[in-house]
Each structure stands twice: as C-alpha cells, then as structure tokens.
Amino acid sequence: MKDIDDTNLLHAESATRVQLPEGKTHHLLRAGDLLFRSRGRSNGAAEVMEGIGTAVLAAPMLLIRPHRVLPAYLCWYINTPATQAHLAAQAEGTSVRMISAEALKALEVPLPPVDMQQRIAQLAALAEREQALMTHIATLRRQQTHHILMKFAQEAAK
Template sequence: MKDIDDANVVHCETATRVLLPKVKDHHLLRAGDLLFRSRGRSNGAAQVTEGIGIAVLSAPMLLIRPHSVVPDYLCWFINAPATQAQLGAHSEGTSVRMISAEALKALEVPVPAADVQQRVVQIAALAEQEQSLTAQIATRRYQLNTRILMKFAQEAAR
C-alpha cells in the first residue's frame, strides 16, 4: 500500500523485495491488473503498467483483473468521486476504514463499447491535466502578485 501514491500510481522501485520459493502464475501481477487499497484513508485503485517484473500483491490489497472492460476505464471509474462515495457508504470499521471484497464485487460498473471507454479515459486525462495546469497558473499568479506587492512596498518605503 505504501508503494501507491495519492495519485494512484504504483512505484515498483520502492517495493519490498522478497525471495519466494514457488509462485503460481495466476498470483503474479500483470500489466492491466488493478490494485485496490481496501483499507486506510484512501480506497482507490492503481493500474499495473508494463515492466513491473515478477511481483505479487500483499494483503490487504485486492487484485482486480479486468475482463471485457478497458483497464484504464475501470481504474478511472473506481477512482471517480461518485464511485468512491458509493464505496465509502459500504465501508466498515471505526478507526481504519475498510472496503470489503464483497462491496467491491457488488459495485455496478457501466460498460460502454471499448471505443467509448477509451474516449472517457482520454477526456478524464485531459481534465486532470487541465486541473494541474490551472493550479500551476494560480500558484504562479500568486507568486507574481507577491513580488509586485513586495517591490511596491519597498519602493513606497523609500
């Protein structure tokens, strides 16, 4: 769980390495698999990308292996605020929030045609990029205003 950041990106370079005697192929992570954080403050999904190498999932993570749905789309859907709220309504626990595998399995996912799923993913990525750029613009505008006001204050004090 510590190897997935707040943006739901898997960081394999920081993962704990262990030597396992024999691991069955169906336990190995594959590109396109989704890793769901079932416990903690954030219950998002992260997608496994190419080049992960030999890796297995540790508890309390849940493995979602998409079938007949584009993995990027399913990841977007699970991480969407409305879906997160729906999952949150089924959370258990008082001190540590937990989403059960049953609650995740009960989630109804609308599955449009694959090309529509791809378009949704592309538009969602563009919207996320817009949010990031807007935040950068706001930060730079604040910095510029602060510099201008500082210069004005210093000149007025002379």
C-alpha cells in the same frame, strides 16, 4: 499503499524491494491490473502500467484483474465520486473503515462498447491532466505575485 498518490497514480519506483521465491508467477502484478486501497482515508484504484517489473501486491490492497473491460475505464469508474460514495456506504469497521472484496465484487459497472470505454478513459485522463496543470499554474501565479509584492515592499522601504 504509500506508493499510490492522492490522484491514484502508482509510483512503483519507490516501492519496497524484496527477494521472491521461485514459482507462483500468478501472484505477480502485470500491466492492466488495478490496485484497490481497501483501507484508509482513500479507497481509490490505481492502474498498473507497462514496465512494472517483478512486483507483488501487499495487504491490505486488493487486486483487480479486469476481464471484458478496459483497465483504464474500470479504474476511472471506481474512482468517480458516485462510485466512491457507494463503496463508502459498504465500508465495515469503526476505527479503521474497510471495503471488503465482496463489496467490490458486487459493484455493478456499466459496460459501454470498448471504443466508448476508450474515449471515456482518455477524456478522464485529459481532465486529470488539465486539473494538474491548473494547480501548477495557480502555484506559479502565487509565487510570482509574492515576488512582485516583495519587490514593491523593498523598493518602497528605500
């Protein structure tokens, strides 16, 4: 769970490495799989991208292996605020809230044609990138303003 950031991106390069026994390759993650955080403060999904290497999923994560739907589209749909609110209403437990596999399986996902799924996923990715860039710009603007004001303060004190 720690290898998925707040924007639901998987960072496999920092994952814990273990030696796996031979066989049972159906447990291995593959590109296009979705990893769902069933517990914790955030219950989003992250898509496994190409180049994951040999990896398995650790509990309490749930594996979603999409069929007849584009993984990026399904990931976007699961992470939308409306779907997250729906899943939160299905959560069980008091101190540690958990989304069950049954609640996830019961989720009704609208399935537009594949080309529309692709466009939706691409637009969602662009919107996420725009948000990240805007946040970065705001950080740089704050740093620049701080630097300018500090320079003014030092010059005025001379």
